[in-house]
Amino acid sequence: MIEVIGLNKTFGNKHVLQGIDFTINKGMCNLVIGQSGSGKSVFLKSVVGLHPVDQGQILYDGRDLTKLKHNQLKALRKEIGMVFQGGALFNSSTVEENIKYPMDVFTKWSKKEKQDRIDFCLDRVNIQNSNHLYPSEISGGMQKRVAIARAIALNPKYLFFDEPNSGLDPVTAIVIDDLIQEITKEFNITTMVITHDMNSVMEIGENIMFVYQGNKWWEGNKSMIFKTDNTELNNFVFASDLFKAIKTQVS
Amino acid sequence: MKLLFHIGQFGILMKRVFSKPDNHKVLFRNMLKEMDKLGLGSISIIMIITFFMGAVVAIQTALNLESPFVPDKIVGFTTRDSIILEFSSTVTAVILAGIIGSNISSEIGNMRISEQLDAMEIMGVNSAGSIILPKILALFIMMPFLVIIAMVVGISGGFFATLSVDSVSVQNYIEGLQWDFMPYKVFYSLIKSNVFAIIITSVSSYHGFFVKGGALEVGKASTRGVIYSIILILMANLFITYLMLT
Ligand SMILES: Nc1ncnc2c1ncn2[C@@H]1O[C@H](COP(=O)(O)OP(=O)(O)OP(=O)(O)O)[C@@H](O)[C@H]1O
Ligand SMILES: [Mg+2]
Numbered sequence: 001m002i003e004v005i006g007l008n009k010t011f012g013n014k015h016v017l018q019g020i021d022f023t024i025n026k027g028m029c030n031l032v033i034g035q036s037g038s039g040k041s042v043f044l045k046s047v048v049g050l051h052p053v054d055q056g057q058i059l060y061d062g063r064d065l066t067k068l069k070h071n072q073l074k075a076l077r078k079e080i081g082m083v084f085q086g087g088a089l090f091n092s093s094t095v096e097e098n099i100k101y102p103m104d105v106f107t108k109w110s111k112k113e114k115q116d117r118i119d120f121c122l123d124r125v126n127i128q129n130s131n132h133l134y135p136s137e138i139s140g141g142m143q144k145r146v147a148i149a150r151a152i153a154l155n156p157k158y159l160f161f162d163e164p165n166s167g168l169d170p171v172t173a174i175v176i177d178d179l180i181q182e183i184t185k186e187f188n189i190t191t192m193v194i195t196h197d198m199n200s201v202m203e204i205g206e207n208i209m210f211v212y213q214g215n216k217w218w219e220g221n222k223s224m225i226f227k228t229d230n231t232e233l234n235n236f237v238f239a240s241d242l243f244k245a246i247k248t249q250v251s
Numbered sequence: 252m253k254l255l256f257h258i259g260q261f262g263i264l265m266k267r268v269f270s271k272p273d274n275h276k277v278l279f280r281n282m283l284k285e286m287d288k289l290g291l292g293s294i295s296i297i298m299i300i301t302f303f304m305g306a307v308v309a310i311q312t313a314l315n316l317e318s319p320f321v322p323d324k325i326v327g328f329t330t331r332d333s334i335i336l337e338f339s340s341t342v343t344a345v346i347l348a349g350i351i352g353s354n355i356s357s358e359i360g361n362m363r364i365s366e367q368l369d370a371m372e373i374m375g376v377n378s379a380g381s382i383i384l385p386k387i388l389a390l391f392i393m394m395p396f397l398v399i400i401a402m403v404v405g406i407s408g409g410f411f412a413t414l415s416v417d418s419v420s421v422q423n424y425i426e427g428l429q430w431d432f433m434p435y436k437v438f439y440s441l442i443k444s445n446v447f448a449i450i451i452t453s454v455s456s457y458h459g460f461f462v463k464g465g466a467l468e469v470g471k472a473s474t475r476g477v478i479y480s481i482i483l484i485l486m487a488n489l490f491i492t493y494l495m496l497t
Contacts, residue, residue, distance in 0.1 A: 050369055077375040088366040104277070105374050 001026045002047065002158065002190055007056035009039075009046050016042045018214045019056070026190045029181055029204040033195055034211035035236060040194045041085075043211065044162055047192070048082060049073070060158065078106045081151030082160040086167075087143040089135040095122070095146050096131040102153045121149040125179060141172040145179070152183060159184065161193040165200060177203040198243060201225065210236065226250065261457050267379040268387065268453070281385035282392075289351050289386065289452075290393025294400060296350065297343055301401040304338050305330060305408025309424070313416045326419045327409070327427020332436065334405035339398045340440040341488050344447035347397075348480035352455035355386060356476035359459030360469035368460075383456040387449060394448035395441045402437070439495045446491060447484050454480045 002024040009017040016039045024030045024047075034040050045051045047058055049065050058065040060076055068076060089098050099118045103109055109117070122131070125145040135143055144164060151159060161180060165173035181204045184191040193200065201208060205222035210233050218233045225237055226247065238244050272278045309330045316325055359382060362368050371378040406428065413424040458476035462468050 045369075048373055050372055074375050077373065080373065082370070082373050084366040084370055086365050088370040090367055090370075091361070091365075102374050105273070105376055 001061055002192070003057070003059040004047060005057040005059070007043070007046060007058070008054045009042055009051060010054055016214050017046065017053075020209075020211070020214075020216050022209050022216060022219070023207075024190055024192050025207055027185065027188045028191070028206040029184055030190075030192045031195060031201060031205045031208045032192065032211060033201060033208060033236070034217075035196065038211045039214040040196075040211055041162055044160060044192070044194050048080060048160055049077075078154055079157040080160070081154070081156035081158070083144070083147045083151050083162070083164055085162040087135070087140075087147040089143055089147055089150070091135055094132050094134055095127070095138070098135070098146060099150045099153050102150065106154055117153060121153055122146075124152065124183070125149045141168055141176070144168065144176055148176075148179060148183070152187070155187065157190060159189045159191045161191070161195075163195055163197075164193060165195070165197060170199065173197065173199065174203060180204060198237060198240070201237075260461065261453075264379055264383075264457055264460060265453065267377060268383045268456075270377060270380055272380055272384065273377060277381070278385060281381070282388050285385045285389035286393050289355075289390050290397065293347055293351065293397060296346070297397055297401050298404045300346060301334070301338060301343065301405035302408035304342065305334055305405030305410075306412035308333050308338070308405075309409035309412040309419075310416055313413070313419045317418050323419060323423040324427030324430050326413065327424040328430045329427075330409035330424075331406055331428050331432070334409070335402055335436050335440055338405055339401035340444040340447065341484065343398060343401050344394075344444065344451065344484050345481050347447075348451045348455075348484060349477050351390070352451050352477045352480045353473040355452060356455040356459035356473035357469055359383070359456055360462040360472050361459075363460060363462045364465060364469060379460065383453070383460070386456060387452040390448040390452045391445055394444040398441055398444040402440075439491075442495070443488060443491050446487050450483045450487060451480050454483060 004020060004022045004024070007017050007020040007022075008015070020043060022030075022032075032040050032043060042051060046053045047065075049058075053066060056066070060079075063072070063076060065073070065076065089095075090101065093101070096118055099121055100114055103114050103117065107114075118131070122128070125148050127142060127145055127149065130138060130142065130146075135146070138146070148164075159180075164180060165176050168176065177200050180191065180193060183189065193204070195201070201222055205225070208218075208220055208222065208225060209216055210218040210230075212232045218228060218230045220228070225233070228234065228237075238247055309326055312326045312329045359368075362378075362382065368378040368382070371381065410421070410424060413419045413421055455473070455476035458472040458479070459469070462472045
């Protein structure tokens with residue numbers, strides 16, 4: 001479980017996050033949704049420690065990320081896996097080397113142990129026979145899956161996804177969403193997913209925070225999201241004709 | 252004001268680059284890779300350029316100095332000194348700033364915008380150190396060798412040129428090469444080349460590392476990186492020349 005308490009983040013005089021409280025639960029997919037520019041990515045990067053925060057606590061099962069000492073932070077980092085928006089695979093390394101990278105950084109495993117783990121991770125995300133290809137030689141959906149394999153390489157306790165299905169077709173997007181959910185349940189991980197895709201919300205939204213202009217505007221789950229009378233959330237959820245149609249159908 | 256900001260930011264980056272490396276073995280391996288890419292990869296272009304420059308310098312000296320008062324060996328002498336003092340190090344560095352510099356800043360800039368650098372940071376890896384340091388060390392080590400190659404090839408370029416010019420004999424050219432030779436000048440040029448190597452790699456890395464935006468910005472950053480590298484190379488050249496030759 002990760003508890004975010006009173007998170008504030010400014011860039012210069014731009015107050016991007018204005019005191020966000022959010023609990024990211026274990027063993028489920030916690031979603032952060034909101035319009036482009038609302039501060040979702042900044043929130044994620046603050047939570048994982050890529051942006052220093054101005055104010056607030058980020059408690060990883062009680063350990064406050066903002067106050068950890070160097071080696072404590074290193075230990076925590078080992079427990080964190082992250083999938084970036086574009087996958088962020090290392091271009092100059094093969095699929096296999098990408099997954100091996102965190103093992104090289106954090107472990108003293110033998111060659112054999114590393115290879116076994118690589119095979120397990122690739123198998124888990126359903127990739128075969130691509131170990132020695134470079135990221136530029138595989139499709140976008142596969143890149144995302146390799147990025148997931150890299151993120152789970154060290155059995156993380158915490159997993160983060162920044163718009164995992166942006167740039168993917170609807171079918172592949174659902175494959176990725178389901179994979180995220182399966183992995184979360186299977187390994188009992190604390191997972192946070194940033195998205196602005198309503199399909200993902202419907203697929204995996206167990207605990208959802210809606211961010212509006214740097215504030216937590218609403219919190220709930222996917223069945224509550226249609227019944228809300230929150231104007232901004234309504235505008236977001238029912239932006240597309242598809243969801244407008246669903247709403248009229250339901251009511 | 253902006254300049255001060257950049258100097259400060261550059262300083263912070265270099266502090267991270269030269270902080271204690273996480274893993275010496277990986278650093279060494281990456282350095283060898285970069286030595287191959289940045290150093291060996293540049294040999295052919297340097298040879299081509301310096302060969303022609305050496306030839307041109309020899310011919311022009313020969314044409315301009317056809318006077319009975321000037322000894323014939325002046326051609327070999329002038330070619331040798333201009334190659335050793337400037338062409339082999341400064342001109343080579345300016346050309347490499349264009350070739351290697353833009354390559355470095357676009358590589359690092361792409362890693363920035365595709366969040367590969369963030370992916371390293373999140374694993375606690377010092378991205379600046381593990382990406383930039385091998386490049387700086389690699390070119391620092393390789394640059395003197397490149398310069399020595401440039402000297403040899405440039406002087407041979409002059410040699411072949413004298414074969415086609417009537418006024419200078421091969422004999423004269425070779426005599427000129429040996430006339431009043433000061434090894435210190437070679438040393439001066441090699442020291443310069445080390446400084447230029449650091450400028451090229453660090454300045455272009457800096458411009459790539461802080462890219463914000465997309466592919467367009469990466470392109471702009473690499474152009475900026477080349478321009479600043481060249482300006483700094485020429486300034487450093489002047490400075491070192493004052494220091495070492497006057
Ligand atoms: N490094 C930075 N420096 C200054 N401002 C920034 C920085 N990163 C983000 N911002 C600003 O913070 C605000 C929120 O950006 P953020 O990237 O979090 O949006 P987002 O919700 O992730 O949008 P999208 O859905 O488009 O990814 C934006 O106004 C952005 O300009
Ligand atoms: Mg974003």
